Amino acid sequence: MSSIPQPLFEISGLHTGITKPENGRCLLQDVSFHIDQGETVAVVGESGCGKSTLALSIMGLLEAPLGIQSGRIRLQDRDLLQISKKEMKRVRGTEIAIVFQDPMSAFHPMIPLGAQLMECLKTGDRRVRISRCLDMLDRVGLPDPGKQMKSYSFELSGGMLQRVMIAMALLNGPKLLIADEPTTALDVTVQASILRLLKDIQQEFGMGMLFISHDLGVVSELADRIVVMRQGQVVEYGEASCLLDNPTHPYTRHLLEMVPVLGRSLPAKVLTYDQHVLQTEVVEAI
Numbered sequence: 001m002s003s004i005p006q007p008l009f010e011i012s013g014l015h016t017g018i019t020k021p022e023n024g025r026c027l028l029q030d031v032s033f034h035i036d037q038g039e040t041v042a043v044v045g046e047s048g049c050g051k052s053t054l055a056l057s058i059m060g061l062l063e064a065p066l067g068i069q070s071g072r073i074r075l076q077d078r079d080l081l082q083i084s085k086k087e088m089k090r091v092r093g094t095e096i097a098i099v100f101q102d103p104m105s106a107f108h109p110m111i112p113l114g115a116q117l118m119e120c121l122k123t124g125d126r127r128v129r130i131s132r133c134l135d136m137l138d139r140v141g142l143p144d145p146g147k148q149m150k151s152y153s154f155e156l157s158g159g160m161l162q163r164v165m166i167a168m169a170l171l172n173g174p175k176l177l178i179a180d181e182p183t184t185a186l187d188v189t190v191q192a193s194i195l196r197l198l199k200d201i202q203q204e205f206g207m208g209m210l211f212i213s214h215d216l217g218v219v220s221e222l223a224d225r226i227v228v229m230r231q232g233q234v235v236e237y238g239e240a241s242c243l244l245d246n247p248t249h250p251y252t253r254h255l256l257e258m259v260p261v262l263g264r265s266l267p268a269k270v271l272t273y274d275q276h277v278l279q280t281e282v283v284e285a286i
């Protein structure tokens with residue numbers, strides 16, 4: 001008898017909310033979805049629907065008065081809600097890594113970027129760790145990685161710094177990468193090159209990716225499946241192509257209408273994306 005393969009990552013029946021009894025409020029209600037190895041699942045919804053609360057719930061980084069009320073978050077065969085804080089700290093950054101929206105605030109301005117990257121690789125010979133950081137900076141397309149290791153965050157552009165954050169997230173070979181609005185703070189011409197980079201490295205490294213965005217147009221570029229969230233609840237969930245071609249929930253249709261140029265025609269968006277990439281490469285080459 002063949003057993004059903006286990007997903008890489010699975011959330012089931014997740015409820016997250018304000019835990020104070022006097023003003024208890026549910027911010028995520030019964031959220032469930034899974035991510036298979038090598039797959040990109042996008043969570044999309046407007047501001048305030050609970051996307052960041054979801055990312056923080058997964059990373060075990062919710063701060064009081066927010067807390068998980070019930071549900072399960074599994075990475076392979078482990079329930080992340082049942083492991084110790086110490087073990088969760090190890091999982092974070094090694095097995096699950098996150099790329100945040102604003103690269104400028106993710107780095108310490110007074111510490112060289114190289115030292116901050118090295119800090120993520122806690123073990124191993126110093127020379128091996130330096131070489132690993134240099135390799136990863138090169139892999140994410142940063143010119144002159146040796147120079148960037150000595151630079152401070154304020155010396156790099158937003159796009160370059162986002163590449164450093166992606167390199168940092170990949171250093172320990174995570175099984176799951178969470179990208180929380182990774183292109184929102186960037187210039188439109190740089191956005192497309194960062195999206196292409198995420199797509200490339202996800203294929204190369206074969207990890208699962210949870211891509212969080214308010215923009216269904218951006219999501220259509222790289223998602224295998226899409227979770228549409230509204231007011232803390234999943235209103236639609238399915239294969240990206242089916243959901244984009246035949247949205248069943250009025251809110252998904254509303255999000256689609258907000259995508260400029262795309263409307264409901266994907267090929268037009270793909271064309272727009274390629275034009276952005278071309279434009280970006282021209283800008284970067286100047």
Ligand SMILES: Nc1ncnc2c1ncn2[C@@H]1O[C@H](COP(=O)(O)OP(=O)(O)OP(=O)(O)O)[C@@H](O)[C@H]1O
Binds near residue numbers: 048049051053065
């Ligand atoms: N510490 C907190 N205390 C009370 N309410 C909170 C707290 N953090 C978030 N919320 C509320 O939870 C809801 C979801 O917020 P969240 O930041 O997860 O949304 P989001 O979809 O990520 O929005 P955005 O795209 O603007 O970042 C919002 O109504 C927000 O006001």
